[in-house]
Structures are given as structure tokens and as C-alpha cells.
Amino acid sequence: MITFIVRRLFATVFLLVVVSAITFAIFFLIPRLAGQNSYQLATEYVGRNPTRAAVLQVEAKLGLNAPVYLQYGRFLKAIVFGAHYNAGTSITYCPPPCFGYSFKNQQPVWPQMISDVPVTLSICIGAGVLWLVGGVAVGVLSALRRGTFFDRLSMGVALVGVSLPVFFTGLISLELFSYKWSIFPNVTYVGITSNPLLWARNLVLPWIVTAFLYAALYARLTRAGMLETMSEDYIRTARAKGLPERTVIVKHGLRAALTPIVTIFGMDLGLLLGGAILTEVTFSMHGLGEFTYLAIQNQDLPEILGVTMLAAFFIVIANLAVDVLYAVVDPRVRY
Amino acid sequence: MRRRRTIGLAAFGAAAALLLAACGGSSGSGSGSSSSSGSSTYGAAITSVVNPSTHKGGTLTFGNSSTPDSTDPGNTYYDYMWNFTRLYTMPLMTYKSCPGSCGLQVVPDLATGPGVVSDNGLTWTYHIQPNVKFEDGTTVTSEDVKYAVERTFDRSLFPLGPGYFPLLLAPQKPAYPGPYTDRAKNLMGLNAVQTPNPTTIVFHLAAPFADFNYVAAIPQTAPVPPAKDTGANYQLHPISTGPYKFQSYQLNKQLTLVPNTFWNPATDPNAKQLVSKVVMTMNMNANDIDNRLLAGDLDVDATGTGVQAAARAKILSSSSLKASSDDPIAGFTWFAALNTTVPPLNNLNCRMAIEYAANKTNYQTAYGGPVAGGAIATTLAPPNVVGQKAFDLYDALSKPNGDDAKAKAALKACGQPNGFTVGITYRSDRPKETAAAQALQASLAQVGIKASLHGFPTGTYDSNFAGVPKYESQHDLGISFYGWAADWPDGYGFFYYLVDGKAISPAGNTNLSMLNDPKVNSLLDQMASTNNATTRNSFTSQIDMQVMKDAAVLPGVYAKSLLYRSPNLTNVNVQDYYGMYNYAVLGVK
Numbered sequence: 001m002i003t004f005i006v007r008r009l010f011a012t013v014f015l016l017v018v019v020s021a022i023t024f025a026i027f028f029l030i031p032r033l034a035g036q037n038s039y040q041l042a043t044e045y046v047g048r049n050p051t052r053a054a055v056l057q058v059e060a061k062l063g064l065n066a067p068v069y070l071q072y073g074r075f076l077k078a079i080v081f082g083a084h085y086n087a088g089t090s091i092t093y094c095p096p097p098c099f100g101y102s103f104k105n106q107q108p109v110w111p112q113m114i115s116d117v118p119v120t121l122s123i124c125i126g127a128g129v130l131w132l133v134g135g136v137a138v139g140v141l142s143a144l145r146r147g148t149f150f151d152r153l154s155m156g157v158a159l160v161g162v163s164l165p166v167f168f169t170g171l172i173s174l175e176l177f178s179y180k181w182s183i184f185p186n187v188t189y190v191g192i193t194s195n196p197l198l199w200a201r202n203l204v205l206p207w208i209v210t211a212f213l214y215a216a217l218y219a220r221l222t223r224a225g226m227l228e229t230m231s232e233d234y235i236r237t238a239r240a241k242g243l244p245e246r247t248v249i250v251k252h253g254l255r256a257a258l259t260p261i262v263t264i265f266g267m268d269l270g271l272l273l274g275g276a277i278l279t280e281v282t283f284s285m286h287g288l289g290e291f292t293y294l295a296i297q298n299q300d301l302p303e304i305l306g307v308t309m310l311a312a313f314f315i316v317i318a319n320l321a322v323d324v325l326y327a328v329v330d331p332r333v334r335y
Numbered sequence: 336m337r338r339r340r341t342i343g344l345a346a347f348g349a350a351a352a353l354l355l356a357a358c359g360g361s362s363g364s365g366s367g368s369s370s371s372s373g374s375s376t377y378g379a380a381i382t383s384v385v386n387p388s389t390h391k392g393g394t395l396t397f398g399n400s401s402t403p404d405s406t407d408p409g410n411t412y413y414d415y416m417w418n419f420t421r422l423y424t425m426p427l428m429t430y431k432s433c434p435g436s437c438g439l440q441v442v443p444d445l446a447t448g449p450g451v452v453s454d455n456g457l458t459w460t461y462h463i464q465p466n467v468k469f470e471d472g473t474t475v476t477s478e479d480v481k482y483a484v485e486r487t488f489d490r491s492l493f494p495l496g497p498g499y500f501p502l503l504l505a506p507q508k509p510a511y512p513g514p515y516t517d518r519a520k521n522l523m524g525l526n527a528v529q530t531p532n533p534t535t536i537v538f539h540l541a542a543p544f545a546d547f548n549y550v551a552a553i554p555q556t557a558p559v560p561p562a563k564d565t566g567a568n569y570q571l572h573p574i575s576t577g578p579y580k581f582q583s584y585q586l587n588k589q590l591t592l593v594p595n596t597f598w599n600p601a602t603d604p605n606a607k608q609l610v611s612k613v614v615m616t617m618n619m620n621a622n623d624i625d626n627r628l629l630a631g632d633l634d635v636d637a638t639g640t641g642v643q644a645a646a647r648a649k650i651l652s653s654s655s656l657k658a659s660s661d662d663p664i665a666g667f668t669w670f671a672a673l674n675t676t677v678p679p680l681n682n683l684n685c686r687m688a689i690e691y692a693a694n695k696t697n698y699q700t701a702y703g704g705p706v707a708g709g710a711i712a713t714t715l716a717p718p719n720v721v722g723q724k725a726f727d728l729y730d731a732l733s734k735p736n737g738d739d740a741k742a743k744a745a746l747k748a749c750g751q752p753n754g755f756t757v758g759i760t761y762r763s764d765r766p767k768e769t770a771a772a773q774a775l776q777a778s779l780a781q782v783g784i785k786a787s788l789h790g791f792p793t794g795t796y797d798s799n800f801a802g803v804p805k806y807e808s809q810h811d812l813g814i815s816f817y818g819w820a821a822d823w824p825d826g827y828g829f830f831y832y833l834v835d836g837k838a839i840s841p842a843g844n845t846n847l848s849m850l851n852d853p854k855v856n857s858l859l860d861q862m863a864s865t866n867n868a869t870t871r872n873s874f875t876s877q878i879d880m881q882v883m884k885d886a887a888v889l890p891g892v893y894a895k896s897l898l899y900r901s902p903n904l905t906n907v908n909v910q911d912y913y914g915m916y917n918y919a920v921l922g923v924k
Contacts, residue, residue: 036799043798043842047412047495049832050843053510054490054498061491088492088515088566106492106567107586115585171622177628186632188616247834284619286588294402294587294618299795 008323012258012316017076019312027301031101032275040065044299045103061086062103075100083108099306104298109306112291118289119189122199123206123279124272130211131218132265138215139222140254143230154219160218170209170282177205186318189285210279214268218261225257232256263322270318358911369714379898380661380916381909382435383756386924390609395904398624399637402587407570408554410493412912414530414666414820415639417554421606421919422592422613423575424557427461427480427536428548432605432920434908437790439824441548441720444605445475445558445576446632449548453865456543457505461551463534469560469573477536479558481528482514485801487555488525489513492567499550502530504924505539515566543864545871549823578919590615607906609684609922622646625899628777629656629888631733634901634923639915640665647707650899659900662706665914666820667894668717669702669709669768671759672776672813672847674757675887676804680757684749686886689814690729692742694778698891699735701770707897708767709733714879719911721825722875728883731890742782754783758812763790771891775814786814802844815847818894824912827862834882835859848887853900857883 031041038130042059043050050058060064063074078098085092085101085108088222094101102109138158142151177183184205192199229235230253238248277289288307295303379385397419405411408424421429429444433438443449445467450459467475487493487500488511501511504527511517517524529537539548550556563574572581578600579592592613600608615637625646626634638644641662642650650656671693679685695711702708713727730738746752758778761772769790776786787814791800800806803814821829832838836851855878862874882888898915900907903923910917 005476029441040799040803040842043802044795046490046843047497048797048843049498049838049840050490050494051498051501052840054494054501055842057489057491058494060568069845086566087568088489089564090568092568105586106570116676122345173433179626185630186627229567281620282623284616284623288617290618293542297401 005320005324008320012320015316016309016312020076020079021072023305024068024075027305028071029068032068043127063100079309099309100302102300102303104300104303109302113288113303113306113310116288116291117282117285118191119285120273120276120289122189122192122203123210123276123285123287125267126203126207127210127214127276127279128265128269128272130207132261133216134211135215135218136222136254136261137259138219140226140249140257142219142223143226144249146227151223155223158216158219161212162220164213166278167214167282169212170279171206173205173209173322176282187283189287206279206283206285209282210272210276218264221264222257222261225260226253229253229257247297262325266318266322266325267315270315271311273314273318274307363425367517373900375658376899377657378661378663380434380623380898380907381663383908384434385900385907386686386905387904388609388924390905390922390924391611393610393613394612395610395635395923396633397613397635397637398619398627398633399615399617400619400624401638402617403497403713405493405570406584406590407493407573408557409483409559410496410570411554412496415637415915418639418910418913418915418918419615419637420775421577422579423573423577423581423595424473424554425467425475425576425603426552426554426556427463428552428556429605430552430910430912432908432910432917434910436719436911438909438911438913438917439719441552441823442605444552444603445480445556447609450538452547454539456541456545456864456866459538459540459551461536461538463536464602465534466599467576467602468599469563470580470595470597471563472597473560473819474533475558475576477530478533479560480536480556481525481530482561482564483555483557483559484528485511485514486559486564487513487515489515496555497553499553499822503540503542503544503547505541514561542730545690545825545863545866546825546827549825549828552823554627578603578606579613582612582673587617589617606919607922609905609920621691624800628899628901631903634904635916635918635921636899639896639898639913641707642899644703644707646896646899647703648719650897651706652724655875656899659902660897660902661909662895662897663909663911663914664719665894665896666719666824666912667709667818667914668712668715669771669816669894670712670715670816671771671814671816671889671891671892673887673889674807674812674847674849675885676849677808677811677813679749679751679755679758682749683886684745685751685755687729688742688745688749688751688782688784689779690886690889691738691745691890692774692779692782692784694737694775695731695735695776695891697736697778698771701774701775702767702892702894705895707895708886709892709895712893713891715888716826716875716879716880716892717820719824719914720821720829722876723826723879724876726876726880726883729879729886737778737781737866739782746782746784749766754785756785756787756811757814758789758810759786759814759816760789760791760807760812761794761816762793762796764793772816775889792838797845799842799845802845803842804839804849807847807849814889817845817847819845820914825872826878827859827871829875830855830878830882831859834878834887848882848885850882850885850887852881852885852887855885 035248042055042064046054046058082096083094083098138154142154145151178187187202190198238252280287280289292307403416404413408420425445427446428441430623431440431442445463446461450461484500498596507526511525527539571584575595577599580595582591582593584590594608621643624636625642650660673686713731729845759772761768779786832845834850834855836856838846858874858878865871905922906920
């Protein structure tokens with residue numbers, strides 16, 4: 001098992017390097033191949049009506065005049081060893097993993113990015129628990145009561161849930177529960193350590209709205225999985241052996257149906273950790289999603305690069321966790 | 336040009352937000368009567384101070400749908416930040432805190448009076464108040480102002496603020512590199528600025544520049560103590576001379592200001608210290624800001640660009656909400672530059688054909704209509720530029736749907752009786768601009784001009800596309816959508832970067848018309864060297880007229896924005912210069 005994990009960890013590092021190279025090439029190499037020179041790139045970060053001298057100063061400061069391979073080498077070196085940046089009056093040290101220096105904010109990317117992680121984690125984990133528990137429960141019940149009013153209603157709601165984007169349900173929930181009835185007034189992120197109750201209260205709407213979208217999907221997947229599993233021969237055998245119905249459903253039916261759900265859950269959670277953009281933007285919460293949105297809006301390449309790497313890291317780690325779980329469940333995977 | 340952040344965050348939910356507008360409905364039935372006595376009526380804050388009060392205490396909350404370009408007064412160019420920095424800085428000059436056109440007056444702030452001109456307009460001397468203190472209690476000296484100006488020469492660290500000082504001050508050899516690489520004693524090596532004593536600062540210019548008092552009103556002249564300068568990190572805690580100081584700042588998230596105990600109201604009559612805390616929350620959803628404003632959970636929309644479509648519908652359909660709103664002229668003109676070097680637009684008659692053919696009503700509708708979008712523009716300069724005069728060379732008001740007959744006559748005169756092809760550039764991430772480009776394309780087609788649309792992202796519009804003359808000419812892009820507000824409210828501040836031939840640059844160019852008319856250039860030169868204000872301001876309409884005679888721009892609208900005035904606010908008035916509420920004097924009930 002340890003060998004398996006070590007092997008996967010090496011593969012993870014390799015994957016991250018590949019992701020970094022591709023992302024770097026997209027933002028720094030392809031524009032050059034398309035004819036953009038480093039002077040033009042620097043012009044984007046000088047403000048209006050720049051003099052040539054000003055553009056050259058910025059070009060040199062951001063290191064854009066160096067060959068692309070050298071810039072990439074510096075980027076990788078900063079991730080492993082950290083980097084020093086000239087703040088004018090002093091030299092700022094950015095410890096590893098330093099994802100570069102923001103072109104717009106004149107600050108190292110990593111500290112800004114990492115300060116947003118608790119917000120995204122809070123949204124994702126809370127919403128993840130809700131959608132997993134809620135989605136699976138509704139899916140199981142629907143499968144067991146196939147064709148009943150509950151089944152039709154829950155699957156109908158699930159269809160609506162899958163169809164409605166977060167920014168729609170988010171705005172509706174804010175309009176009703178925050179602005180109109182003030183059940184959750186002033187929804188804004190509060191650190192869990194500073195006020196746990198307020199933290200939870202202000203996250204209720206983002207949790208529900210995010211979970212609603214995913215729970216709907218999970219309910220439908222669970223229902224389909226359960227229906228398939230419950231029609232298997234071994235379920236009939238279990239019943240024929242006289243096992244209680246609860247044992248048949250939970251131990252034999254649900255356990256088998258859950259395997260693909262766990263896989264998807266790992267992937268979804270990893271993706272969401274990379275930035276719950278719509279939820280964060282809708283609820284004005286300063287997480288990685290909003291950081292990403294702003295980085296794109298500002299064309300801040302180091303920030304885009306940094307957040308892409310972090311998102312890739314989360315996805316790869318989530319995949320690793322799923323693979324490890326699979327290895328536990330199915331020993332054949334280890335070999 | 337001061338820059339406005341466009342609202343992008345709301346784009347995701349535009350449709351949903353509009354739906355929500357219907358949920359809001361009416362919430363009252365105010366009188367809606369007009370008044371100029373400061374009562375809470377529609378537009379009251381444009382001409383009067385609403386809710387005047389000396390009440391102290393409370394928290395003034397700002398919501399910002401974006402982030403400041405920088406909170407460092409030396410590195411900001413956003414107009415709302417120039418307004419906001421007055422809460423924690425005192426530049427040499429500022430704008431008088433009063434409603435109406437009075438708010439366009441430049442008056443002393445840190446200085447004791449306007450600059451004294453000598454040496455044939457080449458030298459400007461300011462005396463600063465002797466008893467102004469930083470937040471740590473140390474006295475502000477002229478060296479602190481000089482140091483602040485010196486910082487602006489380091490464009491690698493402070494690239495975002497305007498570059499007027501390197502442009503206007505007398506050059507030295509070798510070129511002054513900024514204080515961080517300066518080897519002079521005490522890092523005070525900028526020869527063009529002298530400080531003969533702690534209360535006097537002298538600026539030596541390369542050429543006479545009559546508008547220098549306006550330049551001195553840019554936040555870049557707010558003093559910075561060299562010992563407390565932290566370079567690129569200064570934005571995290573600028574040392575205050577204004578009524579408030581930084582308590583905390585989480586970059587791009589939340590800024591909290593508290594009263595500066597060393598601030599003396601007698602030295603700063605254009606600002607007030609009324610609240611016990613000022614909080615600006617950044618990166619909020621624009622619709623969320625509007626809803627919180629309407630719910631009373633937030634006091635001010637920091638960007639001052641007006642409410643979104645959903646809130647606009649709510650406000651305009653409710654007499655009570657409408658009574659708490661204002662729609663001032665924002666100081667912007669939205670227009671399309673007609674490139675005078677791209678064939679066939681290098682022919683005046685071809686440009687005139689576009690002027691006549693354009694449907695101005697559709698242009699206005701694309702920007703949001705007369706209330707939220709603005710009034711149809713007939714000149715390049717908006718009405719809040721001192722010296723602007725109204726005229727209408729191309730019948731934009733008498734024939735707002737376009738004059739096809741005159742357009743066709745102009746086409747014939749330019750040798751293209753069947754029309755021609757031309758490319759239109761616009762910022763594709765700006766829905767209003769996109770709609771305006773489409774509207775123009777449709778109206779030009781009526782007279783046979785086939786226009787192709789070329790949308791580009793805002794972030795690279797100036798640096799890679801519309802602002803690169805070579806790119807424009809290589810791709811036959813003759814029409815470029817743009818918007819402009821003056822750095823200071825006179826003709827020179829508005830026109831120089833837009834229409835002076837000397838302002839044309841190979842990248843990041845803003846003279847998108849590529850206009851290099853000797854008459855315009857000469858008028859601008861004369862304006863720059865004329866000290867008499869009345870004579871100087873008379874050039875504004877002359878320049879405007881010549882630009883329109885050249886048909887170098889197709890004016891769109893004089894931008895307006897619908898601002899919601901929270902009933903919780905006191906001392907609310909629109910400052911004409913900023914085109915938004917005057918942040919320096921606000922209090923809460």
C-alpha cells in the first residue's frame with residue numbers, strides 16, 4: 001500500500017509540473033508566438049499613456065524581457081526555493097511555494113492566495129457534507145419508493161436543482177432570506193476562530209445553494225445506482241437468506257451503489273476547492289474563486305498561474321485520495 | 336484620464352437580477368416633489384447638501400464591486416479612489432467641497448494658497464501650512480511633498496498613477512530614476528523640485544503649464560515621510576494627513592479607517608471627521624451592493640458608477656426610492672473615435688458620412704437610456720468641463736435617428752457613393768459598448784457602409800489593439816469605441832491625451848482618432864501657456880469645435896449614473912468634479 005501511495009505521489013508531482021508547463025506556455029509562450037512582444041505585454045501593466053521609459057522599467061521589473069524558458073525556470077525555482085522581490089525600500093522574501101509576484105498588486109501571489117483558502121474550504125466542506133448526505137438519502141429513498149409520489153417529486157426537484165445555476169438560486173435566496181426577511185442579514189464571511197456561530201450562520205445560504213446543485217445530481221445518480229444494484233441477483237440471495245431488509249439495503253445495496261458516488265464526490269470536491277467561483281461571487285465572499293475571477297479580470301498572469309496550480313493540486317490530491325480509497329476497497333488496483 | 340471600473344461581477348447574474356427586480360416592487364409613496372433646499376428628493380444632492388449634520392459617531396460603510404487600483408496616493412488613477420483618498424491624505428490642492436459647479440473649483444488643501452507663478456510660467460511656488468501633522472504626530476514639511484513627487488518617477492513600482500510630473504518637470508541628466516535608486520544625499524535628488532525651507536516647495540517646469548494647480552490636486556502630491564515609506568507595501572498603510580487613518584487593510588478585501596487624532600479640521604476645511612469608523616468591503620457582487628444599499632445594510636457604493644439594471648428598475652418604479660436617488664452627469668463622454676489615418680476615413684467627408692448616418696438614439700439606448708446611460712452628446716467635452724459650450728454640427732439632436740440624405744451626400748463627396756468597408760473595435764467585455772457598436776454597425780449599413788465588428792478584452796484594448804496605431808492601420812480598423820473623463824475639469828485636462836498629435840504613442844495610445852491637426856495642437860499649446868483663467872477656458876470650446884469640424888470623433892452620450900443615496904447618510908452632495916458623492920464630508924445618522 002505504501003509503495004502504491006509513494007508511486008502515486010511521484011506521479012502527482014510529475015502531473016503538477018506538466019500542468020505548470022502547459023499553463024505557463026499558454027500565458028507566456030503562445031502570445032509571443034502570436035506576435036505579442038514583451039514590450040506590449042508590459043504595456044498592460046503600466047496604466048494609461050505610458051512613456052517608453054515607463055514601459056521599459058516595468059518590463060525589466062517583471063522580468064518579461066528575459067527568454068520564456070528562463071522565466072519558467074525562475075517560476076519553478078520560486079516554487080521550490082522561494083524568491084526575493086524588490087519593494088523599493090526593502091527586499092521582500094516570498095517563501096516557498098512562492099507562485100510569483102502579482103503584476104497588478106505588487107505583492108507576492110502565495111500569501112494573498114493562501115489567505116483565501118479558509119473561505120473556500122468553509123464553503124466547500126459544509127456544502128459537500130450537505131450534498132452528499134442529502135443527495136444520497138433522497139436517491140436511496142427514491143429508488144426504494146420507485147414510481148411513488150415521493151419519487152416523482154424528489155426527482156422533479158432534482159431536475160430543477162441541476163438546471164438552476166448557483167447565481168440564480170443564490171440571488172433568489174439572498175433576496176428572500178437576507179434582504180427581505182433578514183433571517184440571514186449581512187451575509188459575509190467571518191472567520192471560524194473569531195466567531196464560530198456567525199461563521200456558520202453566514203455560510204448557511206452559500207452551503208444550501210451550492211449543495212442544492214450538487215445534491216440534485218447525486219440524488220439522481222444514487223437512485224440510478226440503487227435501482228441497478230437492488231435488481232442484482234445477490235440482493236435476491238440476501239433476501240432469500242432471510243436478512244433483515246435494512247441490512248439488505250444498507251450493507252449490500254447502498255455499499256455497492258456508493259462506490260461510484262465516492263469517486264465523483266472526490267472529483268467534485270477537488271474541483272470546487274480550486275474555486276467555487278459562482279458561489280463566492282454571488283455571496284461576495286473572498287475565496288479562491290473570487291481571487292481567480294479577479295485575476296482573470298485584471299489579466300494578472302502570475303495570479304492566474306498560481307491559482308491554476310493550486311486548483312490542479314486540489315484536483316490531483318482529491319484523485320489521489322479516491323485512488324487510495326479504491327485501493328482499500330479493491331486490492332487489484334494496487335498492482 | 337481618470338479611470339472607472341466597469342462592473343463585471345454582475346455579468347453572471349444579469350438575467351436573474353432582472354427577474355429579481357420584479358420581486359422588489361414598490362416600497363413606499365414619497366412626494367417626489369423637487370426642491371433645492373437639501374430635502375430628500377430626486378436629484379437633490381446634485382444641487383444641494385442633503386441631510387446636513389454635525390452628528391458624530393457611527394460607521395460609514397462602503398461596498399466596492401471591484402478593488403482599488405491602489406490605495407497608495409502615488410499609484411492610483413481611479414476617479415473614485417481620488418475621491419476616497421481625501422479621507423486619509425492632504426495633497427497640495429484639492430476640489431472645493433460643495434454641490435454644483437462650485438465643486439469644480441480647485442482650492443488649497445495642504446498649501447496655504449494657489450501656486451505662485453514666476454519665471455515666465457516656468458516656476459510654481461507653493462507654501463504649505465506649517466501645522467499639519469502626520470498620523471504619528473510629526474509635522475509635515477515640504478520635503479515630504481517633494482519625496483511624494485519623487486516616488487512617482489519610479490514607474491516600475493508605481494506604474495498605475497498618472498505620469499504628469501516626469502512629463503512636466505524640467506528634465507535632468509541623467510534622468511531622475513526615483514528615490515529608491517537615487518544616490519543623492521537624503522534621497523532628494525530631483526533637481527526640478529526645490530525645498531528652500533520646510534514650508535516652501537518650488538516646481539521648475541520644462542515649459543509653461545498654466546494648469547499646474549490642477550496637477551497639484553492629484554493625490555500624488557500628498558506628503559509621504561521618507562522614513563515611513565515602505566515602497567510597494569506603502570499601499571497597505573499610507574501615513575495619513577487626512578481626517579482618518581488606516582486601522583487595517585487586507586489587500587483587496589477590506590479596508591478600515593479610524594479617526595486620525597492629529598488631524599486638525601482648521602487646516603482641512605474641505606473634509607470632515609464625523610464617523611468613528613470607515614469600512615470599505617471590496618470585491619462585492621454589484622447586485623449585492625445595490626440590494627444592501629436599498630436594505631440599509633450599506634451606505635455607499637464606492638465606485639460611484641450607479642446602480643445595476645435590477646436596482647434601477649426598483650428605484651425608478653418606486654417614488655420613495657426615487658426620492659433617495661440622484662442621476663448626475665458623471666463627467667464621462669462615451670464616443671467612437673474615427674481614425675483619421677485609416678483609409679477611407681483619412682478623407683474628412685467619409686468621416687462626416689459616419690457622423691450623419693449614426694443613429695444617436697440607438698447609441699443612447701445601448702448605454703442605458705437617458706436616465707442611466709446619459710444625454711445624447713453633440714460635442715466631445717462633457718458639460719462639466721469648464722468652458723464647454725453646446726453646439727451640434729451634425730444634427731445629433733434635431734435628427735437623432737440619423738440623416739441618411741446628408742450621409743449619402745458626404746459619401747458622394749468622399750468618392751465612395753456606394754459606401755465602403757471599415758472595422759469597428761470595442762471592448763467585448765462591456766455589454767453597453769458592445770450594444771453600441773452593434774447599433775452603429777446597423778445604422779451605417781443603412782447608407783451602404785459595411786462595418787465589421789472586432790471586440791477585444793478591456794485589459795488589452797489599449798496595449799495590444801485599439802491603442803496600437805500600427806495594428807489599427809494593418810487591420811483597417813477605422814472606428815474605435817472609447818470613453819473619457821478629464822483628469823482635471825478644464826479643456827486641457829480633457830483634451831490633451833485624446834486629440835493632441837504629441838500624445839500619439841506606439842502602444843497604449845489614447846488619441847485613437849490619430850488626430851494631428853496643427854490647429855488643435857496649437858490651441859492646446861496656447862491653452863497650456865495661458866495663465867489667465869478666462870482666456871484659457873475660452874480655448875475649450877474652440878478645441879471642441881475644431882475636433883468636431885475634423886469629424887475625428889462620433890460623440891455618443893454624456894454619461895450619467897443613477898446613484899442611490901442611503902437615507903442613513905448625512906452631508907450628502909454630488910461633487911461635480913468626481914460625478915459622484917463627495918466622500919470627504921460624509922457622516923451617518
